[in-house]
Amino acid sequence: MVIKPGQNAQSIVNSKPAGTTFCFAAGLHRITETIRPKADTTLASADRAVLTGSVPLTGWAKSGATWVVRGALPAAYGMSGQCEDNKANICHLREQVFVDGEHLTRVASLAAVEAGTFYADYAGNAIYVGSDPAGHAVEMSKTKTAIESGSTGVIVRGLTIEHFASAPQAGALVSGPGWKVTANDVRWNHAVGVMLVKANNTRVEKNLIRNNGQLGLGQYSSAAATVARNVITGNNTDGFWIADWESGGIKSTRSSGTVSGNLIKANRGVGMWADVADDGRVISGNKIIGNAADGIRYEISRNGTIESNTISGNGFGTGRGSGTSLWDGGGVNINTSTNVTVRNNVVSGNVNGVTIQSRTRGTGPWGTYLLRDIQVTGNTIEMTDGSQSTGMVKNSGAEVPAGEVVFSGNKYVLDALGAQRFARFGTKLTADGWRQAGLDSLGSFLLN
Numbered sequence: 001m002v003i004k005p006g007q008n009a010q011s012i013v014n015s016k017p018a019g020t021t022f023c024f025a026a027g028l029h030r031i032t033e034t035i036r037p038k039a040d041t042t043l044a045s046a047d048r049a050v051l052t053g054s055v056p057l058t059g060w061a062k063s064g065a066t067w068v069v070r071g072a073l074p075a076a077y078g079m080s081g082q083c084e085d086n087k088a089n090i091c092h093l094r095e096q097v098f099v100d101g102e103h104l105t106r107v108a109s110l111a112a113v114e115a116g117t118f119y120a121d122y123a124g125n126a127i128y129v130g131s132d133p134a135g136h137a138v139e140m141s142k143t144k145t146a147i148e149s150g151s152t153g154v155i156v157r158g159l160t161i162e163h164f165a166s167a168p169q170a171g172a173l174v175s176g177p178g179w180k181v182t183a184n185d186v187r188w189n190h191a192v193g194v195m196l197v198k199a200n201n202t203r204v205e206k207n208l209i210r211n212n213g214q215l216g217l218g219q220y221s222s223a224a225a226t227v228a229r230n231v232i233t234g235n236n237t238d239g240f241w242i243a244d245w246e247s248g249g250i251k252s253t254r255s256s257g258t259v260s261g262n263l264i265k266a267n268r269g270v271g272m273w274a275d276v277a278d279d280g281r282v283i284s285g286n287k288i289i290g291n292a293a294d295g296i297r298y299e300i301s302r303n304g305t306i307e308s309n310t311i312s313g314n315g316f317g318t319g320r321g322s323g324t325s326l327w328d329g330g331g332v333n334i335n336t337s338t339n340v341t342v343r344n345n346v347v348s349g350n351v352n353g354v355t356i357q358s359r360t361r362g363t364g365p366w367g368t369y370l371l372r373d374i375q376v377t378g379n380t381i382e383m384t385d386g387s388q389s390t391g392m393v394k395n396s397g398a399e400v401p402a403g404e405v406v407f408s409g410n411k412y413v414l415d416a417l418g419a420q421r422f423a424r425f426g427t428k429l430t431a432d433g434w435r436q437a438g439l440d441s442l443g444s445f446l447l448n
Contacts, residue, residue, distance in 0.1 A: 001016055001020055001021065001022050001023070002022075002023050002024075002025055003022055003023065003024050003025065003029070004025045004027075005025065005027035005028055005029050005030075005049075006029075006030075007029075008032070008033065009022075009024075009029060009031060009033075009035050009051075010031075010033040010034065010035045010036065011033075013035055013036070013037055013038075013041065013043075014036070016038075017038070018038040018039040018040055018041065018151075019038075019039070019040040019041065020038075020041055020042075021041070021042040021044065022041065022042065022043050022044070023044060023045065023046065024043070024044070024045040024047075024049035024051070024159065025045075025047065025049060026045070026047035026048070026049055027049060027050070028050050028052060029049055029050065029051050029052065030052055030054075030055070031051050031052065031053055031143050031146050031164075032142075032143055033143070034143070034144070034145045034146065034147070034148050035146065035147045035148075036147075036148060036149045036151075037147065037149050037151055037154045038149075038151050039151040039152050039153055039154070040151075040152070040153040040154070041151070041154050041155070042154070042155040042156075042157070043147065043154070043155070043156050043157075043159065044155065044156070044157040044158050044159070045157075045158045045159050046158060048158060048159070048160055048185070049158075049159060049160065050159075050160040050162065051146050051147075051159055051160065051161050051162070052139075052162055052163045052164075053141050053142060053143035053144070053145075053146060053162075053163050053164035053165060053172070053189070054096075054098065054139035054140055054141045054142060054143075054162075054163035055072070055139060055140055055142045056137070056138070056139055057069050057072055057097070057127065057133075057138045057139060057140050058138075060129075060133045060134070060138070063128065065113075065130075066110070066113050066119075066128040066129060066130055067128065067129050067130075067131075067132060067133055068126050068127065068128050069126070069127050069138075070124075070125055070126045070127075071125055072125070072127060072140055072142075073095060073120055073121075073122055073125050073126070073127065074095075074122075075122070076122035076123060077122075079092045080092050080167065080168045080169070081168035081169065081214070081240055081241075081245065082240065082241040082244075082245040083239055083240060083241060084239045084240060084241050084242050084319045084320065085239060086241070086320065088108035090106055090107075090108050090239070091168075091213075091214075091238050091239040091240045092167075092168050093106060093120065094141070094144070094165040094166065094167055094190045094191070095120060095140050095141055095142065095165050095190075096140065096141040096163065096165070096188070096190055096213065096238070097118040097120075097127065097129065097138065097139070097140050097141075098138070098139045098140075098141075098163065098188070099129070099131070099133065099136050099137070099138050100136050100137050101137075103188055103211070103237060104116060104117055104118045104129065105117045105118075106118060106119070106120065106238070106239075107119050110128055113128050113129065113130045114130040115130045115131045116130065116131070117129070117130050118130070127140065139163065141163040141164060141165040141189070141190060142165055143164055143165065144164060144165050144166055144167065144170070145164060145166060145170065145171065145172060145173075145174060146161045146164050146172050146173055147161070147173050147174065148171075148173075148174035149174075149176050150176040150177075150198065151176055152176060152177050152178045152179075153178045153179070154175075154176060154178075154179045154180075155179070155180045155181075155182070156173065156175075156179065156180070156181045156182070156184060157180070157181075157182045157183055157184065158182075158183050158184065159184045159185075160184070160185040160186075160187070161173055161184060161185070161186045161187070161189070161193075162185075162186075162187050162188045162189065163188055163189065164189040164190065165189075165190050166189050166190050166191040166192060166213075167190075167191055168191050168214060168240070169191060169192065169195075169214075169218065169246065170191050170192060170195065171189075171191070171192040171193065171194055171195025171197075171218060172186060172189035172191075172192070172193055172194070172195075172212070173186060173193070173194045173195070174195045174196075174197055175194065175195070175196045175197070175199040175202050175204070176197075176198070176199055176202075177198065177199050177200045177201060177202060177222075178199075178200070178201045178202060179199060179202040179203070180202070180203050180205070181194060181202070181203070181204045181205070181207060182203075182204075182205050182206055182207065183205075183206050183207060184207045184208070185207070185208045185210075186207060186208070186209045186210075186212070187208070187209075187210045187211050187212065188211050188212065188213075188237070189212045189213065190212075190213040190214070190238060191212070191213055191214040191215065192212060192214055192215045192216070192217070192218045193209040193210075193212040193215070193216050193217060193235065194207065194209055194216070194217045194218075195217070195218045195219075195220070196217075196218065196219040196220065196222040196225055196255075197220050197221065197222065198220075198221050198222060199219070199222040199225060200222055200223045200224055200225070201223070201224050201225065202222065202225045202226070203225070203226045203228070204217065204225070204226070204227045204228070204230060205226070205227075205228045205229055205230065206228075206229045206230065207230045207231075208230070208231050209230055209231070209232045209233075209235070210231070210232070210233050210234045210235065211233075211234045211235065211237050212235045212236075212237065213235075213236070213237050213238030213240070214235070214236055214238065214240045214246070214247050215235055215236065215240075215246055215247055215248060215249070215250075215251055215269070216232040216233075216235040216248070216249050216250060216264075216267060217230075217232060217249070217250045217251075218246070218250075218251050218252070219250070219251070219252040219253070219255045219257070220252075220253050220254060220255065221253075221254045221255060222255045222256075222257070223255060223256045223257065224256055224257050225255065225256075225257035225258075226257055226258050226260075227250065227257070227258070227259045227260075227262065228258065228259075228260050228261050228262065229260075229261045229262060230262045230263075231262070231263045231265075232249045232250060232262060232263070232264045232265070232267065233263070233264070233265045233266050233267065234265075234266055234267065235247070235248060235249060235267045235268070235269070236248055236267060236268035236269050236292075237268075240269070241319075241320070241321070242268050242269050242292045242293055242317045242319045242321075242322065243293055243317060243319060243320065243321035243322045243328075244293075244321050245269075246269070246273065246275075247267075247268060247269035247270075248267035248268060248269020248270045248271060248273070248291055248292065248293060249264040249267040249269065249270065249271045249272055249273075249288075249291060250264065250271070250272045250273065251270070251273045251275065252273065252274050252275070252278055252281065253274075253275055253276040253277065253278065254276060254277045254278065254365075255278055255279075255281070256278065256279050256280040256281055257280075257281065257282070258281075258282045258283075258284065259272055259281070259282070259283045259284075259286065260282070260283075260284045260285045260286065261284075261285045261286065262286045262287070263286070263287045263289070264286055264287070264288045264289070264291065265287070265288075265289045265290055265291070266289070266290045266291065267291045267292070268291075268292045268317070269291065269292055269293050269317075270291060270293040270294045270295075270296075270297045271288040271289075271291035271293075271294065271295045271296060271311075271314060272286065272288060272295070272296045272297070273294070273296075273297045273299070274297070274298050274299065274301050274304065275297065275299040275300065275301065276299070276300055276301070276364070277300065277301060277302075277364045277365050277366075278298075278301035278302075278304070279301065279302055279303050280302075280303045280304075281298070281301065281303070281304045281305070282304075282305045282307075283296060283298075283304070283305070283306045283307075283309065284305065284306075284307045284308050284309065285307075285308050285309065286309045286310070287309070287310045288309055288310070288311045288312075288314065289310070289311075289312050289313055289314070290312075290313040290314065291314045291315075292314075292315075292316065292317030292319075292322075293314070293315060293317055293322070293329060294314060294315055294329040294330060294331070294332070294333040294355075295309075295311040295312075295314035295315070295330075295331045295332060295347075295350060296309070296311060296331070296332045296333065297329065297333045297335065298332075298333070298334050298335065298337050298340055299333075299335040299336065299337065300335065300336050300337060300361050300364060300369040301337045301340075302337055302338040302339050302340070302366070303338075303339045303340075304337065304339070304340040304341070305340075305341050305343075306332060306340070306341070306342045306343070306345065307341070307342075307343045307344050307345065308343075308344045308345065309345045309346075310345070310346045311331040311332060311345055311346065311347045311348070311350065312331070312346070312347075312348045312349045312350065313349050313350065314330070314331055314350045314351065315328070315329055315330055315331070315350050315351030315352065316351055324351055324352070324386065324387045325387075325393075326352055326355045326357070326389060326391055326392070326393045326423055327357065327393055328351065328352075329351065329352065329355050330347075330350050330351055330352025330353055330354065330355040330388075330390075331345075331347035331348075331350035331351075331352065331353055331354065331381075332345065332347060332353075332354045332355065333355045333357065334354075334355070334356050334357065334371070334374055335357040335359060335361075335371075336357065336358055336359045336361045336369045336370065336371050336398070337369075337371065337374075338369075338370060338371070338372045338373055339372070339373045340373070340374050340375070341375045341377070342354060342374075342375070342376045342377070342379060343375070343376075343377045343378045343379065344377075344378045344379060345379045345380070346379070346380045346382075347379055347380065347381045347382065348380070348381075348382035348413070349382060349384075349385070350388070351386075351388065352383075352388055352389055352390065353381040353382070353383050353388060353389065353390035353412075353421075354376055354379070354381060354390045355390070355391070355393075356371065356374055356376075356391065356392040356393070356405055357371070357392075357393055357394070358370075358371035358392070358393070358394035358395070358398040358399075358400050359371075359394070359395050359398050360395055360396075360397045360398050371394075371398065371400050371404065371405070372400075372401075372404045373404060374404065374405045374406065375406050375408070376405075376406065376407045376408070376410065377406070377407070377408045377409050377410065378409050378410065379410045379411070380410070380411045380413065381410055381411070381412050381413070382412075382413040382448070383412065383413070383414055383415075383419075383421045384413065384414060384415040384448045385415065388421060389420070389421050389422060389423050389428075390412070390421065390422055390423075391422050391423035391424055391429070391434075392405055392423070392424055392425055393423070393425065393426070394425055400425075405439075406439075407434075407439045407440040407443065408440060408441075408442050408443070409440070409442045409443060410440055410443045410444075411443065411444045411446065412431065412440075412443060412444070412445045412446065413446050413447075413448055414431065414445060414446070414447060414448065415447070415448055416447070417430065417431050417432075417445060417447065418430050418431075419431075420433075422434040422439075424437055424439065431445040
């Protein structure tokens with residue numbers, strides 16, 4: 001069944017039985033109503049059809065040093081999420097503005113408007129921009145979600161999905177169970193690009209997930225999902241908190257499955273974050289490069305395997321809550337988790353190498369969250385600059401029994417063998433001190 005630009009996609013999808021294949025013709029499809037596919041439906045395009053959630057803005061008028069259009073905004077709504085700028089607190093506002101496809105930066109007041117920015121006055125139902133919009137295509141994201149359904153076995157393939165006004169922690173594309181989401185370009189949506197919710201056994205493969213306002217991909221309460229061979233880059237364009245809220249590349253909670261073979265690069269937040277009762281997560285064979293917070297964070301979860309990844313240049317965000325100590329993270333950060341193996345990774349040039357944190361974090365579905373049974377083996381860990389280090393930290397009341405954290409057979413590349421590039425619960429150590437502490441008697445220590 002062909003869907004042409006200008007037709008109501010949801011109306012057509014709803015009129016056909018489960019198992020129908022819908023082919024979106026080339027061109028721009030304005031989605032004003034969320035598409036809710038039935039079981040075993042295919043939504044696809046051979047011509048990279050564009051599904052957009054935006055509407056054109058016309059009727060601009062000069063207003064002082066700015067230009068204004070009225071009547072396009074929804075009623076004011078409440079705040080959710082946490083912003084990097086926690087004074088203005090505007091990251092949660094969903095409507096984005098684009099000029100000739102270029103994303104404008106939201107500012108918090110009319111006085112702050114300049115070229116490349118916009119201000120949305122919800123009380124006055126007015127949008128202000130800092131450059132003359134005459135002769136340009138100006139659009140505002142409006143529809144919240146492109147595709148969402150709890151139906152099983154849906155295929156989404158070959159679509160460009162852009163400019164959806166998704167709320168924080170919500171997706172432009174929201175998968176149900178057993179879906180195959182393949183070869184799509186998901187970009188410039190306000191919150192999460194692709195979101196898996198109760199999406200057991202879903203596969204997300206070979207997509208470009210980029211420049212979304214909060215997070216590239218989210219996974220919640222979804223078992224045995226596969227996220228493989230995607231490019232996830234440039235996410236958190238709308239200013240969510242970089243260091244410690246879910247922004248950046250991938251965030252997963254209460255889920256399991258494999259994240260493998262992806263390029264996770266230059267996201268303004270954590271590259272790959274498993275948090276809150278992930279169980280049985282495998283993170284393997286990824287390139288995780290240049291993300292503003294940790295490369296990989298495994299937090300209050302269990303039964304994890306982190307192997308054969310290349311993790312470099314992560315953790316150098318300079319916003320609130322960021323820093324250079326082991327408390328602030330590094331290339332790999334294991335936080336109050338149990339039965340986690342970190343092996344055969346190359347960890348180089350991050351704010352820190354491998355960071356093991358024991359904190360008091362309360363209880364979860366299997367009891368008290370504890371740091372136990374951590375194995376760090378066979379990795380190459382390069383620390384040659386700044387205050388980079390590898391080791392363990394703990395808070396009061398979060399004691400770690402001997403033998404629960406094991407470093408073995410790693411190769412450490414250092415700027416100097418006498419440099420204190422290691423730490424054990426508050427004590428800084430050289431390579432000799434690390435070895436004498438019994439943390440890696442089989443490891444090797446090389447000069448850069």
